[in-house]
Amino acid sequence: MTEQPESTESRAPAAGLDFIRAIVADDLRTGKHTSIVTRFPPEPNGFLHIGHTKAITLNFGIARETGGRCHLRFDDTNPETEDVAYVEAIINDIRWLGAEFGEHAYFASDYFDTMYKCAEHLVRGGNAYVDSLDEEEIREYRGTVTEPGRDSPYRDRSVEENLDLFRRMRAGEFPDGAHVLRGRIDMASPNMLLRDPILYRIRHASHYRAGDAWCIYPLYDYAHPIEDAIEGVTHSLCSLEFETNRPLYDWVVENVPLEGKPRQIEFARLNLDYTVMSKRKLLQLVKEGSVSGWDDPRMPTVAGLRRRGVTAEAIRAFNDMLGIAKTDIRVDMGKLEYAIRDDLNPRARRVLCVLRPLPVQLTNVPDGATEWLDAPFFPHDVREAAGPGVTGLDATRKLPLTRRILIERDDFQLTPPRGYHRLSPGVIVRLRHGPLIRCDDVLRNAAGDVVELRCSVQPDDGASGASGASAPKVKGTIHWVSETHALPCEVRLYDRLFLVPDPDAGTDGATGFKAHLNPASLEVVTGARIEPAVADDPPGSRYQFERLGFFCSDSVDSAPGHLVFNRTVTLREARARKAEGAIGRGGDGANRATRPPRDAAPSSGGAGRGVAASPVEIARRDPATAALLADTVAEGAAEATAANLIVNELPRELGGRGVAELPFGARELAELVTLLDQGVISSTGAREVLSELAASGGSPGAIVQARGLRQVSDEHALRPIVEAVIGENPAKADEYRGGRSGLLGFFVGQVMRKSNGKANPEVVARLVQNRLG
RNA sequence: UGCCCCUUGGUGUAAUUGGCAACACGCCUGACUCUGGAUCAGGAGAGUCCUGGUUCGAACCCAGGAGGGGCAACCA
Numbered sequence: 001m002t003e004q005p006e007s008t009e010s011r012a013p014a015a016g017l018d019f020i021r022a023i024v025a026d027d028l029r030t031g032k033h034t035s036i037v038t039r040f041p042p043e044p045n046g047f048l049h050i051g052h053t054k055a056i057t058l059n060f061g062i063a064r065e066t067g068g069r070c071h072l073r074f075d076d077t078n079p080e081t082e083d084v085a086y087v088e089a090i091i092n093d094i095r096w097l098g099a100e101f102g103e104h105a106y107f108a109s110d111y112f113d114t115m116y117k118c119a120e121h122l123v124r125g126g127n128a129y130v131d132s133l134d135e136e137e138i139r140e141y142r143g144t145v146t147e148p149g150r151d152s153p154y155r156d157r158s159v160e161e162n163l164d165l166f167r168r169m170r171a172g173e174f175p176d177g178a179h180v181l182r183g184r185i186d187m188a189s190p191n192m193l194l195r196d197p198i199l200y201r202i203r204h205a206s207h208y209r210a211g212d213a214w215c216i217y218p219l220y221d222y223a224h225p226i227e228d229a230i231e232g233v234t235h236s237l238c239s240l241e242f243e244t245n246r247p248l249y250d251w252v253v254e255n256v257p258l259e260g261k262p263r264q265i266e267f268a269r270l271n272l273d274y275t276v277m278s279k280r281k282l283l284q285l286v287k288e289g290s291v292s293g294w295d296d297p298r299m300p301t302v303a304g305l306r307r308r309g310v311t312a313e314a315i316r317a318f319n320d321m322l323g324i325a326k327t328d329i330r331v332d333m334g335k336l337e338y339a340i341r342d343d344l345n346p347r348a349r350r351v352l353c354v355l356r357p358l359p360v361q362l363t364n365v366p367d368g369a370t371e372w373l374d375a376p377f378f379p380h381d382v383r384e385a386a387g388p389g390v391t392g393l394d395a396t397r398k399l400p401l402t403r404r405i406l407i408e409r410d411d412f413q414l415t416p417p418r419g420y421h422r423l424s425p426g427v428i429v430r431l432r433h434g435p436l437i438r439c440d441d442v443l444r445n446a447a448g449d450v451v452e453l454r455c456s457v458q459p460d461d462g463a464s465g466a467s468g469a470s471a472p473k474v475k476g477t478i479h480w481v482s483e484t485h486a487l488p489c490e491v492r493l494y495d496r497l498f499l500v501p502d503p504d505a506g507t508d509g510a511t512g513f514k515a516h517l518n519p520a521s522l523e524v525v526t527g528a529r530i531e532p533a534v535a536d537d538p539p540g541s542r543y544q545f546e547r548l549g550f551f552c553s554d555s556v557d558s559a560p561g562h563l564v565f566n567r568t569v570t571l572r573e574a575r576a577r578k579a580e581g582a583i584g585r586g587g588d589g590a591n592r593a594t595r596p597p598r599d600a601a602p603s604s605g606g607a608g609r610g611v612a613a614s615p616v617e618i619a620r621r622d623p624a625t626a627a628l629l630a631d632t633v634a635e636g637a638a639e640a641t642a643a644n645l646i647v648n649e650l651p652r653e654l655g656g657r658g659v660a661e662l663p664f665g666a667r668e669l670a671e672l673v674t675l676l677d678q679g680v681i682s683s684t685g686a687r688e689v690l691s692e693l694a695a696s697g698g699s700p701g702a703i704v705q706a707r708g709l710r711q712v713s714d715e716h717a718l719r720p721i722v723e724a725v726i727g728e729n730p731a732k733a734d735e736y737r738g739g740r741s742g743l744l745g746f747f748v749g750q751v752m753r754k755s756n757g758k759a760n761p762e763v764v765a766r767l768v769q770n771r772l773g
Numbered sequence: 774u775g776c777c778c779c780u781u782g783g784u785g786u787a788a789u790u791g792g793c794a795a796c797a798c799g800c801c802u803g804a805c806u807c808u809g810g811a812u813c814a815g816g817a818g819a820g821u822c823c824u825g826g827u828u829c830g831a832a833c834c835c836a837g838g839a840g841g842g843g844c845a846a847c848c849a
Contacts, residue, residue, distance in 0.1 A: 016786075016787040016788075016795095016796090018786085018787095041849090043848090043849055045848090045849085075849070077848095077849085078848060078849075080848090081848075081849095135846090135847060138847075139845075139846090142845060143845075144774095144775090144845055145774075145775060145776080145844070145845050146774050146775045146776095146845095147774095147775085147845095148775095149845090176847085177847070180847055189776085190775055190776040190777085191776060191777075191844075192775095192776085192844055192845050193844070193845095195845085198846090198847055200847085201847035202847080203847080217847090219846090219847070219848080219849090220848070220849045221849095223849095224849085240778070240779085240842080240843070241842090241843055241844085241849095242843095242849090243777060243778055243843065243844085244776080244777055244778085244843065244844045245844085246777095247777095266778085268779090268842095273784095279849095280848095321785070321786085321797065321798070322785060322786075323785065323786040323787080323797095324786090325779095325785090325786070326778070326779060327779055327780065327785090327786095327841095327842095328778095328779070328780095328841070328842055328843095329784090329785065329786095330784085330785095331784070331785065332783085332784050332785080332798075332799075334784080334798065334799060335784075335785070335797085335798055335799085337798095338797090338798055338799085339798095341810085341811090345810075345811060346811090350808075350810095379806090379807090379808075379810085379811075380806090381806080381810095381811055381812060382811075385811085385812080419809095421809055422809090430807055431807090432807065432808070433807075434807090436807095474807085476807090476808090476809075477806095477807045477808065477809095478808095479808080544808085544810080546808050546810080547808050547809080547810075548808090549810095571808075571809085571810050571811095572809095572810065572811090573809075573810095574809040574810080575800095575801085575809085576809060577809045578809090580809095613825095613826085613835095613836055613837080614826085614836095615826080615827075615835080615836090617836095618826095618835070618836060644826095644827065644828095644835095645827095647826095647827085647834095647835055647836085648826080648827045648828085648834060648835050648836095649827080649828095649834070649835090651834070651835070652834055652835095682829090683827090683828060683829085684791090684828085684829090687791090687828095732793075735793090740793085742793075743793065744829090744830085745792055745793085745829080745830045746792060746793050746830095747792090748792075748829060748830065749791085749792030749793095749829095749830070750792075752792075752829090752830090753792080760829090761828090761829035761830075762829050763829095764829075765829050765830085766829095
């Protein structure tokens with residue numbers, strides 16, 4: 001209630017678009033697409049986890065940014081693992097995350113008809129056949145990663161026979177596994193997925209949604225591209241492990257009679273330190289009782305994070321911090337925690353809660369008296385930082401102060417370590433929102449344990465702490481509650497679920513990861529006391545327990561008579577405190593993720609065999625470039641220069657084309673080579689000419705003329721440009737004079753740019769050096 | 774061992790597409806503070822996996838290598 005409205009807009013990256021957004025922007029710019037359609041395709045066989053939120057923020061983010069749309073589509077093609085309960089949970093999570101799919105919620109199972117028709121089309125076109133090998137045989141025939149497969153004896157059945165068999169498969173005439181429908185591609189392909197992939201299998205199972213309408217079910221590689229095509233998806237974003245599936249995806253898109261031509265792009269999935277991110281493993285934790293359920297606050301699931309008190313905005317901010325790329329990643333928990341604190345800091349009310357109480361008697365406070373202190377829910381900096389539109393931050397509550405209070409056990413030390421900011425004998429501290437107190441006496445039991453303190457309220461001149469000349473020396477501020485007014489509560493302190501950064505690493509067997517479970521991932525504190533102001537707050541309310549961390553009341557177990565709080569995240573710990581060990585921190589302080597060095601061994605053989613190959617040798621390796629080189633030389637070009645251009649500069653201009661598809665030939669290349677060798681153009685100019693040739697052909701001489709690329713080596717002509725560049729960058733010039741010689745490249749580059757690549761860089765460099773040196 | 778992908782401070786991501794290696798988290802200093810929080814100011818830390826090549830100039834282009842990941846379910 002007192003929480004602020006959702007933080008406004010996540011930054012729009014102006015310069016550094018991630019590679020997928022760059023592709024999308026390009027497709028829009030070139031007119032390949034006029035609007036963008038993405039999709040998030042969960043399989044309803046488990047709960048969403050934080051890894052999925054990366055895909056969700058990406059797909060829905062792109063849709064929002066481009067004014068397109070993003071579909072939610074359940075990829076429910078496997079009747080054996082899927083369930084409506086998961087569908088409901090997923091929809092709930094997606095809604096909660098704030099992803100807007102509008103009307104666009106779909107089910108792959110609704111497309112079974114179309115998929116079937118497409119399959120018959122493939123059969124008729126000779127692109128698919130019914131195979132009657134059994135599962136074992138199919139595996140054998142597939143070959144291995146190093147050996148090609150062999151054609152199935154059923155591969156050449158006639159179209160009629162295939163059609164008949166496939167129809168009878170569908171009609172339920174055969175038992176499970178009797179036949180499969182396979183794409184006819186290439187049993188010898190180096191890509192295993194292209195070795196006649198299975199498209200349909202017989203499974204007499206009832207589907208949670210389609211019921212018993214089908215006894216054949218399509219497989220992912222076949223179904224997914226069809227689903228995308230049907231929905232008009234333009235960019236089908238998935239994780240890296242589907243990279244090798246892409247050729248198959250494209251094959252289906254191309255051979256199936258559907259309009260849509262979606263494009264699959266892969267990016268790296270999220271891995272978080274100290275947790276696992278596979279639905280299978282998370283399911284195992286749930287089933288085997290390692291956690292209380294999918295929504296256990298220790299789980300990296302959306303439901304778990306939500307129950308723990310994490311907001312949807314924090315999850316989105318976290319994902320925005322990460323970016324999108326193709327490098328396998330393993331993200332530090334610290335980043336998630338930062339995003340959570342950053343989000344909660346301005347929206348969580350501050351309240352006082354004592355986890356492990358130590359009784360304190362305030363000797364000069366009268367017995368039976370209660371002083372009700374006025375205490376704001378938010379600190380001044382949060383109130384001041386908030387914009388004028390934000391309301392609720394000025395709210396206050398009454399804090400009861402009585403003769404007997406409770407403070408945190410950790411906030412008292414008989415013999416304080418160096419730099420201890422809290423209470424110890426004879427020391428004065430401030431009670432948060434209350435008076436200063438001094439510890440006058442310590443009561444101990446027979447065992448020597450401290451059981452109670454006697455403190456006296458000290459005169460407070462109102463000035464802050466140590467400022468007044470004769471003011472008492474205040475060590476710090478501690479939190480407290482009134483023993484008579486405080487409410488008992490249960491507080492659950494969560495720590496990382498696993499003891500090692502990567503529980504999956506080096507685990508033998510499927511269950512190996514469980515060996516790394518952190519036995520102390522949950523600590524239940526039962527004797528805690530909290531100030532009475534929270535008594536009537538609804539479950540799920542979020543707070544900052546001052547000096548302890550962010551907490552929320554548990555949405556399932558907390559009730560008015562029985563308050564239960566979950567620790568969402570601790571407060572960031574300052575250095576001094578870190579060194580001495582924090583309050584209530586469950587686990588050990590070992591934060592440093594240990595990862596084996598990436599490049600332990602230096603390259604064994606050193607420089608490899610012999611000297612590096614020359615451009616000429618390299619050009620000759622490939623028949624196409626070899627021919628181009630030979631022809632170019634025949635046209636009168638110097639071989640070394642020609643080879644250099646062909647090997648080092650041409651690939652960039654090819655853009656996926658073969659050399660033969662270039663709109664120019666050996667004659668033009670030879671002319672370019674000669675121009676370069678004669679010094680008519682610089683190598684910068686040559687690159688530009690080559691680029692133009694590759695784009696639209698033409699004659700090098702004409703291009704040089706038209707673009708004015710003739711190299712300028714005349715110092716008199718160049719000097720004004722050099723002067724201009726130096727004049728525009730006085731600070732850099734000073735740095736250069738100061739010894740930062742690396743800036744030479746900067747100056748030369750600027751001149752080159754200003755001269756449109758015409759300047760002779762060697763002359764320019766000399767000029768710059770003379771002028772500044 | 775065949776094919777595909779990846780490699781930039783401790784972590785994650787950028788770099789005007791060949792021209793000053795930047796941002797965020799984390800870390801360190803200091804200021805401020807009735808939260809050892811927040812905020813503010815400053816700092817350290819990589820020369821871009823390696824070795825060569827092309828170029829006036831390479832994180833970016835070329836060659837060779839190294840390391841990491843993926844692919845041989847009738848899962849997705």
